[in-house]
Amino acid sequence: MVDYVFEKHLSGGILLPASKAASTTGPIRRGLVPSKLVLALRQHRGQPAEAVVGIGDRVLKGQMIARAGTGGPSAAVHASSSGTVRAIEDRPVLGSSGVQSSPCIVIETDGRDERAPASIATWPTDADTQRDAIRAGGIVGLGGAVYPTADKLATPVPCKTLIVNGAECEPYISCDDMLMRENAPEIVAGALLLADVLAAPRCIIAIERDKPQAMEAIEEAAKRIDDPRLKLAEVPTIYPAGGERQLVELLTGEEVPSGRYPGEFGYVCQNVGTAFAVERLRAAHEPLLSRIVTVTGRGVGAPQNVETPIGTPVAELIAFCGGYNPDVVRLIAGGSMMGYALPDDEVPVSKATNCIIAATAIEVRLDPYEWPCIRCGDCAMVCPSRLLPQDLLIAANAVDFPALATLGLTDCIECGCCDVICPSHIFLTERFRVAKRAVAAHEQYKKTSESP
Amino acid sequence: MRFEQPTAPHAPPLVSVPIVMRRVLFALAPAAICHAWFFGFGLLLNFALAAVGALLAEGAVLRLRGRPTRYALNDGSALVTSALLSFTLPPIVPFWIPLLGSAFAITVAKQLYGGLGKNLFNPAMVGFVFLLISFPVEMTQWIPPRMGDLDYRHLDVGQHVTYVFTGRLPAEVDVDALTRATPLDLVKEGLRAGRPFEEIRSGSLFGDFGGRGWEWVANLIAIGGLYLLYTGTIRWHIPVAYFAGLLAPATVLYLIDPSSYASPGFHLFSGAAMLGGFFVATDPVSAAATVRGRLIYGACIGMLIYTLRTWGAYPDGVAFSVLLMNGAVPLIDRYTRPRIYGQA
Numbered sequence: 001m002v003d004y005v006f007e008k009h010l011s012g013g014i015l016l017p018a019s020k021a022a023s024t025t026g027p028i029r030r031g032l033v034p035s036k037l038v039l040a041l042r043q044h045r046g047q048p049a050e051a052v053v054g055i056g057d058r059v060l061k062g063q064m065i066a067r068a069g070t071g072g073p074s075a076a077v078h079a080s081s082s083g084t085v086r087a088i089e090d091r092p093v094l095g096s097s098g099v100q101s102s103p104c105i106v107i108e109t110d111g112r113d114e115r116a117p118a119s120i121a122t123w124p125t126d127a128d129t130q131r132d133a134i135r136a137g138g139i140v141g142l143g144g145a146v147y148p149t150a151d152k153l154a155t156p157v158p159c160k161t162l163i164v165n166g167a168e169c170e171p172y173i174s175c176d177d178m179l180m181r182e183n184a185p186e187i188v189a190g191a192l193l194l195a196d197v198l199a200a201p202r203c204i205i206a207i208e209r210d211k212p213q214a215m216e217a218i219e220e221a222a223k224r225i226d227d228p229r230l231k232l233a234e235v236p237t238i239y240p241a242g243g244e245r246q247l248v249e250l251l252t253g254e255e256v257p258s259g260r261y262p263g264e265f266g267y268v269c270q271n272v273g274t275a276f277a278v279e280r281l282r283a284a285h286e287p288l289l290s291r292i293v294t295v296t297g298r299g300v301g302a303p304q305n306v307e308t309p310i311g312t313p314v315a316e317l318i319a320f321c322g323g324y325n326p327d328v329v330r331l332i333a334g335g336s337m338m339g340y341a342l343p344d345d346e347v348p349v350s351k352a353t354n355c356i357i358a359a360t361a362i363e364v365r366l367d368p369y370e371w372p373c374i375r376c377g378d379c380a381m382v383c384p385s386r387l388l389p390q391d392l393l394i395a396a397n398a399v400d401f402p403a404l405a406t407l408g409l410t411d412c413i414e415c416g417c418c419d420v421i422c423p424s425h426i427f428l429t430e431r432f433r434v435a436k437r438a439v440a441a442h443e444q445y446k447k448t449s450e451s452p
Numbered sequence: 453m454r455f456e457q458p459t460a461p462h463a464p465p466l467v468s469v470p471i472v473m474r475r476v477l478f479a480l481a482p483a484a485i486c487h488a489w490f491f492g493f494g495l496l497l498n499f500a501l502a503a504v505g506a507l508l509a510e511g512a513v514l515r516l517r518g519r520p521t522r523y524a525l526n527d528g529s530a531l532v533t534s535a536l537l538s539f540t541l542p543p544i545v546p547f548w549i550p551l552l553g554s555a556f557a558i559t560v561a562k563q564l565y566g567g568l569g570k571n572l573f574n575p576a577m578v579g580f581v582f583l584l585i586s587f588p589v590e591m592t593q594w595i596p597p598r599m600g601d602l603d604y605r606h607l608d609v610g611q612h613v614t615y616v617f618t619g620r621l622p623a624e625v626d627v628d629a630l631t632r633a634t635p636l637d638l639v640k641e642g643l644r645a646g647r648p649f650e651e652i653r654s655g656s657l658f659g660d661f662g663g664r665g666w667e668w669v670a671n672l673i674a675i676g677g678l679y680l681l682y683t684g685t686i687r688w689h690i691p692v693a694y695f696a697g698l699l700a701p702a703t704v705l706y707l708i709d710p711s712s713y714a715s716p717g718f719h720l721f722s723g724a725a726m727l728g729g730f731f732v733a734t735d736p737v738s739a740a741a742t743v744r745g746r747l748i749y750g751a752c753i754g755m756l757i758y759t760l761r762t763w764g765a766y767p768d769g770v771a772f773s774v775l776l777m778n779g780a781v782p783l784i785d786r787y788t789r790p791r792i793y794g795q796a
């Protein structure tokens with residue numbers, strides 16, 4: 001018996017042409033052992049991890065090389081293959097808010113992929129110790145936000161509903177889809193583990209309508225486990241239905257108040273990949289060593305999903321997928337809507353890297369020309385936060401702080417819907433990012449100038 | 453390998469201003485051809501002349517303002533203004549009427565406000581009202597449709613062009629022999645004189661709902677409008693509210709007193725009602741931009757059209773209604789902002 005939850009309401013959103021077909025023709029490819037690993041200490045939100053190895057140390061696959069930082073949310077980092085630590089230095093990596101510099105442990109691998117003994121023998125029974133194990137297991141939100149999972153599982157109020165997010169609305173990304181198709185039983189078991197830690201009475205696995213095979217696999221697994229807490233939801237294929245706030249609205253009809261987090265209201269969202277990682281930690285005692293990465297775009301030889309060791313340089317991942325096609329113009333980490341353009345392919349795959357798009361000219365916007373706003377209002381129609389981007393644009397250009405506050409600049413989730421629908425090709429999202437920074441600087445200035 | 457690092461979103465835009473403008477022109481094409489079928493090629497000539505006036509004016513003012521001209525002249529917005537203006541002009545007018553009207557529309561209503569996207573009022577309607585008030589004689593020389601059973605004098609192509617550019621007519625005809633009152637005029641004057649609506653409507657210029665010929669142009673304008681809705685170029689809110697605003701009072705008053713008030717069908721298919729609902733009121737620049745705002749804006753225009761047609765001085769009221777409501781848009785938008793997600 002599988003229970004279903006039906007969609008309630010979603011504001012805005014946009015139907016984007018899907019580009020998932022190329023990367024979903026074959027199964028997830030495994031067995032990539034890179035020659036080098038670049039493991040960032042600051043690849044998750046919150047406090048950086050603290051290195052516990054030194055240059056010249058030999059490390060084994062699964063060995064903790066940096067423990068979770070203290071004084072805030074954090075998670076440990078592990079060696080994803082065996083080898084020798086060659087450097088500990090700052091490098092550009094993909095973190096929670098784009099490419100940023102982070103201290104990194106650089107490991108030269110020996111190709112033997114030699115495993116360390118398991119760090120935990122049995123899965124603990126009480127929630128606090130389970131959270132500690134998850135933190136030590138290096139597990140963070142794998143949907144792209146990389147918030148340390150253990151900290152997200154410690155909610156200030158009792159959890160009403162755990163939402164396991166398999167919506168995956170970004171047009172190019174298919175790593176969650178493929179993982180659900182191939183590892184549905186583990187995902188369902190992991191979802192229930194997370195529900196255990198949260199003591200959540202209800203656990204909804206939400207999947208977008210364009211993934212019938214994933215839905216079928218999850219349904220099958222759910223039937224077998226037959227847990228009364230478990231519900232499934234098929235959500236419409238609309239970008240950004242997979243956003244945390246959007247998914248809460250879609251499944252519960254409730255809105256997360258401005259400036260607050262779903263967890264404060266009893267809703268916790270976890271990505272299906274995270275659920276899988278937690279189940280692996282319980283069953284195989286294996287910390288987070290790899291993640292599924294969608295390698296796609298017309299600029300790569302063989303688009304596919306790859307089980308990628310964390311720390312693999314993008315160049316090696318691309319080479320593993322048939323190398324570049326000659327007309328590649330941009331390398332994007334994440335989706336085409338919210339992803340970050342990489343400066344080069346030496347940047348490593350981090351826990352935040354769900355997708356690498358090697359894009360050609362027809363897949364990205366190259367022409368920077370902007371026509372004037374013609375007030376068509378389509379941006380307001382697609383805005384999931386129900387903002388009026390056309391008015392925000394005027395306020396942002398005028399640096400009008402009161403108007404920016406009234407118009408809800410801080411409620412912009414930077415999904416990019418307004419940008420792609422805009423017939424005038426105005427860089428709305430980027431303007432709003434700049435305006436947010438200006439507002440933050442202004443607030444800071446007010447604070448310092450008011451203090452005696 | 454090194455790469456450029458622009459910010460998200462990376463996905464290319466789905467549509468562009470020139471595509472939007474091209475769709476509007478495309479949507480008007482069937483109606484223009486139909487117009488040519490019934491009333492000769494006057495509309496097409498007027499469009500060509502208006503386009504020349506609009507592009508010259510736009511280029512000249514952009515040059516004066518020191519602005520780049522290439523993208524602005526190619527965005528198609530001046531052509532849309534010209535096309536809409538040409539639908540409001542009588543088919544046979546002196547050549548300087550469309551030239552002057554579109555130049556005025558672009559210069560005063562558009563560029564003086566700051567160009568594309570900045571104008572408070574719909575340029576085509578400003579151009580039309582400017583012409584109507586300044587040159588009432590030329591602007592009311594409407595001709596009847598070319599239909600077999602209607603016995604009217606029509607000019608051939610050579611005579612038409614000669615008249616447009618030189619003002620000379622063939623020796624045996626004068627302007628009065630060519631022109632006729634429009635169905636809207638006939639109904640307005642007839643009702644004012646106390647004749648019942650059904651009797652007025654039985655005249656030879658009337659068809660199933662509106663005027664013969666005119667109602668077919670209106671049909672094709674509606675189809676063009678549906679195409680715009682289908683392609684997402686316009687949204688349904690303004691047309692639906694507009695037609696509801698026009699038809700609700702028309703239906704009520706017609707049901708109360710069918711002899712002193714024109715039927716809702718007549719209102720819908722006459723004059724510029726169809727063009728206004730699908731192509732003028734929906735002009736994004738001068739219309740309300742919020743959902744609730746658009747419903748209010750459209751409904752108010754529809755009701756104003758009915759009011760002006762029934763009790764006003766001019767036979768039609770689309771242009772005046774649109775311009776009046778254009779002026780109210782900043783206020784409407786301000787008070788109809790949607791509630792932001794997660795805010796009280």
